[in-house]
Amino acid sequence: MSRPRRGESLSLTIDDLAFGGEGVGRADGYVVFVRGGLPGDRLRVRLAEARARFGRGVIEAVETPSPDRVEAPCPYFGRCGGCRLQHLAYPAQLAFKAKQVADCLQRLGGLGRFEIRPIVPAPELYGYRNKMEFTVAEVAGEPVVGLHEAERYDSVLDVERCLLQPDALNALLDEVRRDLRERRLSVYDQAAGDGLLRFLMLREGRRTGETMANIVATAPEIETLAPLAERLRARVPSTVSVVLNVNAKKASVAVGTEEHLLAGRDHINESLGGLTFQISANSFFKTNTAQAERLFALVEAACALTGMETVFDLFSGTGAISLLLAPRCRRLFGIEVAATAVEDAVRNARANGIDNCTFLSGEVRHHLPELIRNGVKAEVVVADPPRAGFHPKALQALVALGPARIVYVSCNPGTLARDAGDLTRAGYRLEWVQPVDMFPHTPHIEAIARLTRGG
Ligand SMILES: C[S@@+](CC[C@H](N)C(=O)[O-])C[C@H]1O[C@@H](n2cnc3c(N)ncnc32)[C@H](O)[C@@H]1O
Known part of the structure; x- marks a missing residue:
């Protein structure tokens, strides 16, 4: 060579x-x-x-061209860092994701015999996202609201319409851009560290139709932003919430240190699996509502609850999985590091009349050993960790707890393979894995795995 x-x-x-x-x-x-x-x-x-x-x-x-090559419908495709696979026919996208999961588990996890269930396709290929985050910047003297260019994190593409989000969110995006230009609002300059507007985060309750605009700025300039909030409420009637999050730090994140209500209320409602969820600007919520509902139904089936069990929901976020499982078990403990997500979970439990859940705020590697020390046992554990998967100490505690079934929801097949490999060496058997496509046109892969003790 x-x-x-x-x-x-x-x-x-x-x-x-x-x-x-x-x-x-x-x-x-x-x-x-x-x-x-x-x-x-x-x-x-x-x-x-x-x-x-x-x-x-x-x-x-x-x-x-590949026989699977198709015309990408988005005019920004190729430049925008958001979608990478729009030009690949959807069945081939699914095949790629299913193969990635199988390869990871077999190669990285050293896992032998287990069933790979067929990948669950997404019901909507476009307009499926219930949340999008846009960057506000100035390009050639003109304010832009858009997404970063692929491989160029310092360059923002002025996206007039994103095909991954629903129409109402595109209408909000359009109104914000117009207001910015008409009133020449101050835009943040990342290099210089000055200017006002940084990000625009949009959310829609897909089942309720309620929308939210979260403006992230460097200062609480409420008077400057109030006319924008009024405009959004007047021109996009689904808008029930406009909030301002203040982030004056250099770090380029859309989460603020303080929140101000600009118009309406501080949250939207979404319904999922027969429950209602209040979602505030910084709450975690699965970004594809329709497919989350399918994913959660598969999780519930995998848990095979009889109503008598104690269940732990590790990395419980705003408690979506906990609240769906709660009516089917005796009691449930959720563990989640983000205190605001725990507050949401508690509030959502109350709003849905659920009283058998306890949500603990802190890291799994700390709370799980503590629950064990306090003599709490669980027959079923659901875990939906972030991309990094389990901390070794958290995994050790899970093995010590020794639940009969573990239902692992993963957004990273690499760490799923690592953790499932460790669990099998500790006496669990990987029964099956099922990939679920939550994010068409992107390379992101979600999968559920069921492990049982002994067997
Ligand atoms: C993929 S999300 C799970 C969301 C949840 N199942 C839901 O639908 O709301 C992962 C969650 O793990 C939390 N997290 C990250 N590291 C953690 C840790 N060490 N201990 C506890 N929670 C953690 C994150 O804040 C996030 O809410």
Whole structure:
């Protein structure tokens, strides 16, 4: 194998997709990652990076397109960092995600015999997101509200309409942009660290139709922003909440240190699985409502509750899973590190007349050993950790607890494989895994796994 040089033009066939959705091909044995390349494509690429073991290529020409290549409907596709797979036919997106889960579990987890259930397709391919976060910036002297360009986190694309969000959220996006331009509102400059407006976060209760605009700014300039709030309420009638979150810190996050109500109330309502959830600006809530409902129904079935069990919901967030399982078990403990999410969970339990749940605010690795020390036992554990998966101490405590069934909801097949591997070495059996597509057109992969003790 001769190693090609940077700048060289190569012809290659893409034969796989990597974890983040890049195409993977080989030129005379040398591995090349190509953004936008799809399995089955014959491409001419220019080598932008040539490392010892692999390189990165930029497409110069699609010589023969993959049979799964389709026209991406979004005009920003290719530049926007949001969707990476819009140009891949949906059945092929599903096949890619299912294969990633199987590969991870078999290769990384060293897990042998288990069932891989068919991936659950999303019911809506566009307009499915109930939450979007846009960055406010100034580009060439003009204020823009949009999404970051792929691989260029300092550059914001002025997105007039995002196909992943519903129409009412696109209407809010449009009104905010117009107001910004008409009134020449001050925009934050990340490099200089000055200016007012930083982010626009939009939410919709998909089942209630209620919408929220959360404006993130560097100062509580309520008088400047009140006319914007009134405009949104007047022109987008579904708007029940406009809030201001203040973030004066350098860190580029859309979560504020203080919140002010600009119009309406401080939350929207969403209904899911027959329950009502109050969602405030900084609450965690699964971003695809329709598919979350399917995911949760699968979790509930996997728990196989009789009504007599004690259940632990680890990483319980705002308690969506807890509250759905609560009527089917004797009692439930949720553990969640974000105090505001715990407050939401408690409030949502009360609003739905649920009184057998206790929510503990703090880390799983601290609260789980404490529950065990206090003699609390659980027959069933549901865990829905963040991408990093379990902390070793939290996993150790889970093994010590020894529930009969563990239902693991994962948004990262790599850490699922690691944790499931550890659990099988500690006496659990991985029965089955089922990928669920929560995010069409993006490489994100969600999966449920069921493990049983002994067996
Ligand atoms: C994928 S979300 C689960 C959300 C939840 N199932 C729901 O639907 O609302 C993961 C949650 O884990 C929480 N978290 C992250 N690290 C944690 C830790 N070490 N201990 C407890 N909770 C943690 C996050 O705040 C987040 O709410």
